[in-house]
Amino acid sequence: MADKRDLFEENSSREARDDAFDALLMDSLPPEADPSVSSSIAPGRQGMLFILISVALGLLTLHFLYLDLILPVISYGLGLLGWHRLKEANGSFRRGWTLQLVRTVLYLFFLFQQMSVWTMEEILTKVGYAAFGWVCTLLLMAQLYFLRQGIREVQRKAGQPEDTKAVNALIAEIAVLCVLGFLDVRGLLALIMIIVLIVCLKNLFKLTGALNEAGYALSGRPARIRPAVLLGIYAVLVLLVCALAPRSYPMQWQERQKVQQSAALAVAADLKAKGFPDEVMQDLTEEDLLSCEGAVSVMKYRSEVSTPDLDGLLLQAVAVVLDEGRGLGGAPRVWRIFYHFSLPDRDHGRGTEALEIPETLFRPFGGEDCVTETPCGWIFHEEKGKTVTAPISGIERKHYTTSPDLFGTYYTYDSWFAGFSLSSDCRRVRGYVALTVQDAYGEIDFSWDNAEPRIQDRYGTSSLCYIHQLRSLQFPVLSAVTWKTSGIQGEAFENIRLYGYFFPEQ
Amino acid sequence: MREQAVIRKLKEREESSAEELLLHYGPLLRYVIGAILSDERDREECVQDAVLKVWREIGRFDAQKGSWTGWLTTIARNLALNRLRSMAGQESRELTEEETDKTPTPEEALLRKEQQDALQKALGRLKKADCVLFYRKYYYRQTTAQIAAELGTTERAVEGRLYRIKAKLRIYLEGGDHGGQA
Numbered sequence: 001m002a003d004k005r006d007l008f009e010e011n012s013s014r015e016a017r018d019d020a021f022d023a024l025l026m027d028s029l030p031p032e033a034d035p036s037v038s039s040s041i042a043p044g045r046q047g048m049l050f051i052l053i054s055v056a057l058g059l060l061t062l063h064f065l066y067l068d069l070i071l072p073v074i075s076y077g078l079g080l081l082g083w084h085r086l087k088e089a090n091g092s093f094r095r096g097w098t099l100q101l102v103r104t105v106l107y108l109f110f111l112f113q114q115m116s117v118w119t120m121e122e123i124l125t126k127v128g129y130a131a132f133g134w135v136c137t138l139l140l141m142a143q144l145y146f147l148r149q150g151i152r153e154v155q156r157k158a159g160q161p162e163d164t165k166a167v168n169a170l171i172a173e174i175a176v177l178c179v180l181g182f183l184d185v186r187g188l189l190a191l192i193m194i195i196v197l198i199v200c201l202k203n204l205f206k207l208t209g210a211l212n213e214a215g216y217a218l219s220g221r222p223a224r225i226r227p228a229v230l231l232g233i234y235a236v237l238v239l240l241v242c243a244l245a246p247r248s249y250p251m252q253w254q255e256r257q258k259v260q261q262s263a264a265l266a267v268a269a270d271l272k273a274k275g276f277p278d279e280v281m282q283d284l285t286e287e288d289l290l291s292c293e294g295a296v297s298v299m300k301y302r303s304e305v306s307t308p309d310l311d312g313l314l315l316q317a318v319a320v321v322l323d324e325g326r327g328l329g330g331a332p333r334v335w336r337i338f339y340h341f342s343l344p345d346r347d348h349g350r351g352t353e354a355l356e357i358p359e360t361l362f363r364p365f366g367g368e369d370c371v372t373e374t375p376c377g378w379i380f381h382e383e384k385g386k387t388v389t390a391p392i393s394g395i396e397r398k399h400y401t402t403s404p405d406l407f408g409t410y411y412t413y414d415s416w417f418a419g420f421s422l423s424s425d426c427r428r429v430r431g432y433v434a435l436t437v438q439d440a441y442g443e444i445d446f447s448w449d450n451a452e453p454r455i456q457d458r459y460g461t462s463s464l465c466y467i468h469q470l471r472s473l474q475f476p477v478l479s480a481v482t483w484k485t486s487g488i489q490g491e492a493f494e495n496i497r498l499y500g501y502f503f504p505e506q
Numbered sequence: 507m508r509e510q511a512v513i514r515k516l517k518e519r520e521e522s523s524a525e526e527l528l529l530h531y532g533p534l535l536r537y538v539i540g541a542i543l544s545d546e547r548d549r550e551e552c553v554q555d556a557v558l559k560v561w562r563e564i565g566r567f568d569a570q571k572g573s574w575t576g577w578l579t580t581i582a583r584n585l586a587l588n589r590l591r592s593m594a595g596q597e598s599r600e601l602t603e604e605e606t607d608k609t610p611t612p613e614e615a616l617l618r619k620e621q622q623d624a625l626q627k628a629l630g631r632l633k634k635a636d637c638v639l640f641y642r643k644y645y646y647r648q649t650t651a652q653i654a655a656e657l658g659t660t661e662r663a664v665e666g667r668l669y670r671i672k673a674k675l676r677i678y679l680e681g682g683d684h685g686g687q688a
Contacts, residue, residue: 021676025644028621032580035573037641040634043537043656085658158533213530216537222654226663 044089044154044215045208050082051147052204055170058140059177059197069114069475076104077234081227088220090157092149099143104234106136108241115245117352117479137178144171151210158217166206173200247351247477248421251390256380264289271320274298280316280340280432283380288434292336296321303498310468312344315498317464322436333439334372341466342430349424350472351492354480355433356465357416359397362437370438371397377418377433381426392418395433402487419481463497470494509574516564524561528553534575535582541648542586552589556582583646628678636671643668 057075061068079100087097110132113120120129148167155162173196180193211218259265264286271281271289275298281289299319306312316338323334339357355377362370377392395418401410418433467480474492483493512530515523532553539552559581567577629637642648650668654661 018672021672022644024621025625025672025675027618028625029645030622030626031584032572033576033583033641033645034629034637035576036634037638037645038576038579039573040638041642041646047658081658088655160529160533214533216533218656219652220655222651222661222664223658224660226659227657 042212042215044086044211044218047082047085048211048215049208050078050085052082052207054079054082055144055174056201056204059174059200066475072107073111073238076107077231080104080230080234084223084227084230086150086218088223089218090150090153092146092153096143096146096150099139099146103136103139103143106132106139108237110136111238112241112245114476115242115247116477117247117249117482119479119482133182137182141171141175141178144174151214154211154217155214158214160214163210166203166210170200170203170207173203245477247472248349249352249393249419249479251379251421252393253388253390256387256389259284259286259289261286261290263293267293267295271295271298275300276318276320277302277316277340279342280318280338283340283378283430283432284338285378288336288338288376291434291436292320292322294322295336296324305466305496305498307468307494307496309470309494310344310346310496313466313468313496313498314342315464315466316340335437335439337435337437338432339434339464340430340432342428345427345429347424348422348426348429350469351474351477352419352421352469352479352481354417354419354467354484355431356467356484357418357433357435358464359414359416361464362439371416372436372438375416375418375433375435377420377431379420379422379429379431381422381430382428383426390420392420392431392433394419398481398485400485400487417481417484419479466496466498468494468496513564513567513569513574516561524557527560528557531575531578534578538579538582538646539586541646541652542583542590548589548593552582552586555585555589559585579646587647624679625675628675631678632671632674636667636674639664639667640671640675 054075054077057071057078060071062071083093083097083100086093088094110120113123120132123129124132144167148164148171151167152162152164176196177193177200180196259268267289268281268284271292272278274295277300297320299321301315301317303315303317304312305315318338318340320336320338321333322336323332339355341355357375359371375395377395378389379392380387380389382388395416397414397416399412399414401412403410416433416435418431420431422429465484467484469480469492471492474490478486478488478490478492480493482488483490484495508530512523512526515526535553535556536549539549539556543549543552556578560578563581567574629640632640639653642653643650650661650664654664657664
């Protein structure tokens with residue numbers, strides 16, 4: 001009881017001391033506030049500033065020093081802080097805050113894609129990606145509309161004339177920017193885009209003063225969470241998204257089963273007799289061996305390429321003639337072609353690699369597609385004395401366009417891409433892609449006599465390519481396939497040309 | 507630009523200047539007064555008093571000595587505090603029917619000056635954001651809820667910061683921690 005009384009007395013005396021100190025502080029204040037203090041107390045100004053910097057950073061796309069990652073992350077963080085600060089002032093600002101939350105969630109989804117090897121089209125389909133872009137744009141426009149309405153409401157409350165010229169101009173300019181962005185403008189239109197962007201930034205600067213006078217009429221309730229907590233949650237989500245996004249393909253590694261079927265072994269013996277290279281044959285699956293049953297002849301090509309990062313990349317291209325056909329109008333000629341590669345030992349766990357097989361190798365004169373079935377492929381490596389293997393899933397044909405300049409020059413290609421991932425400690429890595437090629441018109445000529453002029457005339461379009469990842473740090477994260485097909489310049493990959501032409505064995 | 511135009515018009519005694527002052531700086535005056543006076547009618551009367559005082563004393567405003575908004579907020583704040591004190595004085599007279607002499611003695615005035623200087627020095631050692639928060643609470647008499655709402659934070663966070671600021675000031679005023687800025 002005595003203890004409780006002591007505690008009560010102690011608390012009472014502490015409160016009395018605090019009250020006396022408060023009174024002393026109030027009595028001791030100078031008659032005039034420090035000018036820098038009075039100018040710092042401007043409700044709404046900081047919130048407005050955060051929002052406008054957020055919009056400005058969101059408009060800039062700079063592809064160097066990882067600014068295309070850093071600027072949007074800061075932009076959304078500032079947007080959250082700015083709208084959070086204004087949201088209690090009126091209904092329009094509250095709606096703007098809700099849209100900021102929705103936009104942030106969509107941005108985190110976009111960031112997840114940007115940090116992963118999957119493209120937006122692969123995640124959402126092409127139509128879904130376009131819809132996603134439009135939704136994001138419309139949300140931004142709606143948010144700017146609510147900013148305009150919010151400013152109007154504050155000005156009305158402050159008894160000031162409504163002045164939303166700057167924000168109206170900004171909305172119109174951003175709409176123009178978005179339309180130009182969607183049209184993927186190049187050349188002179190790109191210059192117009194840059195001019196509109198500069199005007200936008202100027203208007204944003206003008207807008208920072210929109211709440212200078214009227215902002216004192218802002219009022220609201222205290223927030224439920226502190227800005228630091230809000231920012232902390234956002235930062236954790238950004239880090240989680242970055243950490244969880246896959247930067248390599250999931251590969252289904254399993255121990256390799258030896259070929260035991262007698263039919264497959266017989267085919268292997270036949271192929272060996274016809275000159276099929278032993279190193280390649282040892283890696284073929286039973287199914288692929290059986291697909292070469294009744295081989296007429298074998299053509300092969302071996303090429304070794306060295307680059308500073310990949311010293312001794314070996315390619316062996318083997319074409320098994322399955323049917324000579326009967327020429328024009330008759331049965332088509334059929335080949336089973338194996339592109340086998342082996343990599344030197346090094347750290348392979350940087351992300352993704354890919355083999356590109358251009359269709360011009362098989363249809364040099366144009367015409368119908370001649371790869372008759374979806375190619376298949378396998379990757380192998382040694383691990384603890386065992387050979388492990390995984391299928392290359394999703395070998396696909398890509399029709400892609402690259403434009404080396406801003407002035408509308410385009411090159412189009414049709415290629416088969418086999419993308420795969422390896423782990424850091426892989427040893428004796430090798431793999432192959434197998435295709436069945438059919439020539440109904442008797443036009444395809446794999447011989448060197450035909451290949452040589454093609455190498456000279458069509459250098460760059462008819463060479464086999466191995467796309468090798470040089471470093472794991474990159475943004476946006478691209479797969480080797482996307483890097484090659486998107487034409488995005490970057491130093492994360494190198495394109496190694498190989499020549500996949502064949503000499504007849506005899 | 508607008509600030510200079512309003513000041514020039516006030517100094518030249520243009521008829522529209524008071525209206526312009528109220529239009530552009532009325533929200534600021536209401537903001538400062540609103541934190542001190544709770545009654546809506548008192549606030550509006552105080553705003554009118556402030557406009558009148560600015561009109562009368564515009565000649566004393568010197569842009570070299572201080573900012574325009576600083577000068578306006580000081581006028582508004584002092585008028586509101588005077589009104590609050592006079593209202594409190596009336597109430598205490600009604601209750602006690604006693605009147606105390608509020609004029610400070612020379613010793614009290616000297617002591618007060620010393621206290622002001624010491625506090626000014628101590629405030630100079632605080633971070634800018636902490637100093638602004640202190641002024642909001644003790645100079646402009648804003649409630650914790652208002653400060654929290656304007657800073658987009660919670661009342662608890664504001665209380666915590668104010669507690670820490672006061673603790674620092676107590677140390678500085680008692681002569682402890684002679685280091686640099688806190």
